[in-house]
Amino acid sequence: MGYAKQPDLGTPPSAGATFVTLTIDGRAVTVPEGTSVMRAAAEAGGDIPKLCATDMVKGFGSCRLCLVEVESMRGTPASCTTPVAEGMVVHTQTPRLEKLRRGVMELYISDHPLDCLTCSANNDCELQDAAAEVGLRDVRYGYDGAHHMRQADDTSNPYFAFEPDKCIVCSRCVRACDEVQGTLALTIDGRGFGSKISAGTAADDFLSSECVSCGACVQACPTSALMEKSVIELGKPERSVVTTCAYCGVGCTFRAEMRGEQLVRMVPWKDGKANRGHSCVKGRFAWGYANHKDRITTPMIRDAIDQPWREVGWAEAIDFAAGRLKAIRAEHGARALGGITSSRCTNEETFLVQKLVRGGFGSNNVDTCARVCHSPTGYGLKTTFGTSAGTQDFDSVEHSDVILVIGANPTDAHPVFASRMKRRLRGQDGRPAARLIVIDPRRIDLVRSPHIEAAHHLPLQPGTNVAVLTAMAHVIVTEGLVDETFVRERCEIDAFEDWARFVADERHSPEVLEAVTRVPAADLRAAARLYATGGNAAIYYGLGVTEHSQGSSTVMAIANLAMATGNIGRPGVGVNPLRGQNNVQGACDMGSFPHELSGYRHISDAQTRALFEEDWCVTLDAEPGLRIPNMLDAAVDGTFRAIYIQGEDILQSDPDTRHVAQGLAAMDCVIVHDLFLNETASYAHVFLPGSTFLEKDGTFTNAERRIQPVRRVMDPANGYEDWEVTQLLAQAMGLDWNYAHASEILAEIARLTPTFAGVSWKRLCEVGSLQWPVNEAFPDGAPVMHVDGFVRGKGHFVVTEYVPTDEKTGPRFPLLLTTGRILSQYNVGAQTRRTANTAWHPEDLLEMHPSDAENRGLKDGDWARLASRKGETTLRVKVTERVAPGVVYTTFHHPETQANVVTTEFSDWATNCPEYKVTAVQVMPSNGPTDWQEDYAGFAERSRRIDHLHEAAE
């Protein structure tokens, strides 16, 4: 098919509702009002030369190349900034225009190096194209421009280079940073001929600037001034394949641009409905882990975890694993076996792992990492609305007037969606900006960033979410701000009245609860009034809501607020969980929880079981199985003895590391299926090499319920896609599975899952994506849910009493630790730590307020010991006012730190989602690693020894 860039229509599409017809070069064109003449010409199949215009940013009119003649208009207006009008007659190619354009090109080329043949943008350069289009033959001013030649390159960013002598100062990069990303890191320094692009720092390099390396500027650059280093190294791609990113729950789609089996670059796909052509530093650039030297591609086994690994062939590894599983089942029963599905893997792979556990192992002990992130969302939203999935699509944010962000840090954890949110918060297209309420113990970047300032930031004490939300409800009910019509028509009235009575009680007033929440009552009242009366109000939340002992209650409290104010069932409103992993939604949809089959049908329901039993030719256990924390408890107890873990590192990601280690060590057979020897693999007996998202076909489902295809662009380095490995294990366990392609698994999912009834691989490849439910009622999917009624019928208000966590501060542990993520790293860092993203975040840091630091004699960069009742670790301190006094914060990306050594076993009351966000700690100066860190480092090194095949033969 050859390589071509995606078409660039010059200016963004217009949202205009009325259409106008004009004539361009004798052809009639009909386009929405507000469209530029340039875009209309492009849609008509013409091509007006341009340099400063690209359809990701607004028309700017600076390059003067896109001039046109319009009958009955004077002069030669720029087509990128001239809107269409009814009956307009436009000429894009006339002798007068040709002369003007050639003159402009002469000026550009007089100050541009002519090393085209050795330039990284050769044959992929808009300046080159424009010179050809205008027929440039000579430059009267010479070729030794005085302004932009012979400048030093900026190669500080690990992924792209800035060559200022190739820059034509079209400002597309500056405007992309502004309009698309919203960081405003770049600027134009100087004036006139002396204008230069600058990253705005004293050093004036990209790495030390505020640049977040999203890649929007590189994508926007028409020349090689901003170019991916991979293209400089490898050359121009020769083909491209559209696929879906495997990092966060936003689910950006990319064009994987290839040379043979070599990935050259990932470029965001403009037709992607989740990202609309934007990207972040992870998806755009951090894919080098796929070829990292640490990647394991040969299966390995060992009898005991104190032995070195032995490399073996696939057949031997699979036989060894199946043999052990069968022996354990024979001795201890099927309920001693279980598995963990991965939210990093495809729907098809996840579905097969739970099918193997239920149908092959014979137990329902299957769980997924959603247990430790959004399981309270599941419980909470299902109880109130009848379905837990996010109620909106991402486009919805463009219709919001008030945005409430609680327990989420979108600019770090969901950066591409955050850029869209920021666009709305800055105001666009003449509409006033949406107003922002942030409820978070930390002053996250959104609270104050360029052109954005939160109307209210409520810096609550960690662990008091329910109290804050109940106090907001108190204000809404007692001040008469309830949307009574909505509540009467759409909700159960008795439950509403119980709830309203409960929250109206004086003990739930902001003034009384201030002692607990530490949020000034007046601020809280003002925020509640704004949410209830500010127009379309949308709530976005993350793990700061769910990872608490009252995570499920907080989710229900959020749902209560949305129902009470009528903010459900149309664009611009809703309750939106921001999902952590790329396929958390999908993993849950696929029946990864121990109590339910795909499509959220309880395992105890005989009819549902019968459907699967008939299709799979097996008998299913009717009882719910163990969740991850219960599995570990049962392992210590001796009743759970074998586990198959696909693509998850529970030792690093789950709380109370010592307890996880104890549970894993107690098992007779731990099978880890992963890309790397992760921390969990230190306790494994079988290691099955995994494949990356670039090496497999399948589907991911993002936070909007959007099912998108993942495509194989290169052969798996380990030889098999992950579902094939699961199939090998299933066959060795005696199951007659014969899938030849992921699409056959998707067909089975659609056959057995009512909400996926209309989904097929063929259809997804045709339409790009579908938002479930896709069935008879919603043949093309459902962007917004609960439009005419809730999934459960009537919305259900739930009384949410504030029950403080049992994790308390005291004289020995006076500070509260809360944990989170940073932009450049991802989760346990298994992938991002193996890329150049470490340039931004080489280690976990402990954020601490200046007064707390001073009390302990700690300065920025000092080593500190972080101790809780559970354990201790050391890391360096970053002194910052982003955290309130009494609160400290860190990330959990690095195994050397092992932040989860200190987190506790407390968990959400309804779902056992761990309470990562509240740990009572003490911090004191330290001069080195703790005993645990030293012991663990030694153990991890020993447990990763490998006897390679050729050595074993000697």
Added chain:
Amino acid sequence: MSARDRLVYMANQIARNFEAIGHDAAARATADHIAQFWDPRMRAAIAGDETDLSDTAARAFAILRETGEPAPQTRATVFNAADGGGRSDAG
């Protein structure tokens, strides 16, 4: 915390979070919750020895003993029927 202590803690925590809806309703909801989400060995570890359980949690286990397990379609946690769609408790 021993395995049994942890289960007792969990049962009490569930009960405590339901208590705002009244003792009887909370006991029923707790019983329902435990039937829906607890593996049989977890239920068995507590059943028969209800010391250390709160009043509501103890009553929940009594309900489970007396009436057997509630049907899957209950107020606190409604799941899809075999041919149903739309509901979800995605994590």
